[in-house]
Amino acid sequence: MSEIHQLGEHTFYIDQTTNVGVYVYGKNCCLIDAGLDKSIGETVLKLITDKGLKLEKIFLTHSHADHAGACAYLKEQTGCTVYAPGVCAQLVRYPYLIPTTLYGGFPSARMRSKFVMPEACECEELSESVLPKGLSFMHIDGHDFEQVAFCTSDMVWFIGDAVSDKTTIDRYRIPFLYDIKAHLSSLERLKNTEGKIFVPSHSALVNEIKTLCEENAADVFEVCTVIKRLCQNAISIDELIAKLLGEFGIKLYVMQYELIGETARSYLSYLTEKREISCVFDGNKLLWKII
Numbered sequence: 058m059s060e061i062h063q064l065g066e067h068t069f070y071i072d073q074t075t076n077v078g079v080y081v082y083g084k085n086c087c088l089i090d091a092g093l094d095k096s097i098g099e100t101v102l103k104l105i106t107d108k109g110l111k112l113e114k115i116f117l118t119h120s121h122a123d124h125a126g127a128c129a130y131l132k133e134q135t136g137c138t139v140y141a142p143g144v145c146a147q148l149v150r151y152p153y154l155i156p157t158t159l160y161g162g163f164p165s166a167r168m169r170s171k172f173v174m175p176e177a178c179e180c181e182e183l184s185e186s187v188l189p190k191g192l193s194f195m196h197i198d199g200h201d202f203e204q205v206a207f208c209t210s211d212m213v214w215f216i217g218d219a220v221s222d223k224t225t226i227d228r229y230r231i232p233f234l235y236d237i238k239a240h241l242s243s244l245e246r247l248k249n250t251e252g253k254i255f256v257p258s259h260s261a262l263v264n265e266i267k268t269l270c271e272e273n274a275a276d277v278f279e280v281c282t283v284i285k286r287l288c289q290n291a292i293s294i295d296e297l298i299a300k301l302l303g304e305f306g307i308k309l310y311v312m313q314y315e316l317i318g319e320t321a322r323s324y325l326s327y328l329t330e331k332r333e334i335s336c337v338f339d340g341n342k343l344l345w346k347i348i
């Protein structure tokens with residue numbers, strides 16, 4: 058059963074599979090992320106309505122379905138305005154782009170499940186001018202096309218999917234990433250950020266963020282090392298994905314294959330830019346090899 062927990066004078070969060078932030082100003086409130094679907098939206102709306110609050114705005118850290126899926130229901134029920142950073146606002150409006158970019162072509166019905174493709178919702182681009190007094194954001198790109206963290210006047214940070222806890226890293230081994238270089242620089246920025254409480258979307262709250270940032274960066278460096286070892290001999294992307302799944306004991310299903318596939322391609326781009334890996338052709342096959 059979800060509950061609303063107070064973190065500061067104006068700051069609350071609702072414990073869901075995706076933690077939902079609630080920032081209160083007067084009789085109004087805004088959410089930071091919304092959750093996966095209508096059912097989560099109903100729970101969230103009941104909890105804030107029971108506190109006598111009116112939902113005015115939703116601020117998304119990024120576009121992924123487990124953060125944006127409940128927006129359509131909440132907007133329909135309350136007339137609230139939804140905001141997301143940069144191009145993520147367009148992905149919330151046209152969510153078929155999410156499975157399309159994951160798969161690299163027209164996605165089948167299985168690839169368009171609610172866990173990947175949120176219900177379409179009108180969404181505006183986030184800017185400083187639309188924030189309620191006391192709320193601010195900073196860019197922490199890398200996990201999605203764009204991503205932001207929000208800080209409330211109580212110095213509580215909602216940091217989206219910038220970090221996973223050690224248990225999650227050990228279980229999934231290759232957390233989804235879009236831009237490895239941007240992710241590493243975001244971890245560096247986040248590590249030195251002042252705050253009283255940090256709320257990751259899928260892990261327990263922490264008072265100190267430095268350790269999580271360092272553990273997540275260490276995981277990226279380890280994945281790079283493994284990929285370079287697997288590319289000692291020229292290897293195709295599909296062979297690399299298969300070997301990564303085997304190496305880390307990751308159970309395969311369609312969504313997982315897509316997530317690992319896009320992340321592996323992002324690692325190859327990162328290592329190519331660092332001139333540690335390059336692509337070669339074997340007949341008509343594109344292969345990847347350590348330099």
Ligand SMILES: [Zn+2]
Nearest residue numbers: 119121200218
């Ligand atoms: Zn995400």
